[in-house]
Amino acid sequence: MKIRIINRSNNELPSYSTEHSAGMDVRAFLEEDLVLKPLDRKLIPTGLYLEIPEGFEAQIRPRSGLAIKSGITVLNSPGTIDADYRGEVRVILVNLSADDFIVKSGERICQMVIARHEKVTWELSDELENTNRGEGGFGHTGKN
Secondary structure, eight states, X not given: OOOEEEEOSXXXXXXXXXXXXXXXXXXXXXXXXXXXXTTOEEEEEEEEEEEOOTTEEEEEEOOHHHHHHHOEEETTSSEEEOTTOXXXXXXXXXXXXXXXXXXXXXXXXXXXXXXXXXXXXXXXXXXXXXXXXXXXXXXXXXXX
16 A cells, blocks of 8 residues: 655654564654653654545554553554544653653654544444343453
């Protein structure tokens, strides 16, 4: 799949780290280092602008290495970039650690996954088909 992209940063384009990676690494585009204090959240620019095809979205997800090593994650995960959005891709990072974290320009801050989605048409009904789970809620599956 080809997607048109404008790169106004001096960073490389989002890319896959391995042959079978689902997500592409996306980098911060900053004029100067940014300090993310504990429990602080900031909108991080990337300098990227996308033209996503209709029927697809770009999902913004945390990087597992940043999460486990530094407590840094994407706040609205996964974030969705819709096909009709043409603004800059920006990422909401949050620091869930007890230590300051410095975000540097060019640092890999998240992953981007391009995913197909469907449009729904609701069919109003008075009842739903029954399943084994039925109305079992969170943590219910596999329990008697």
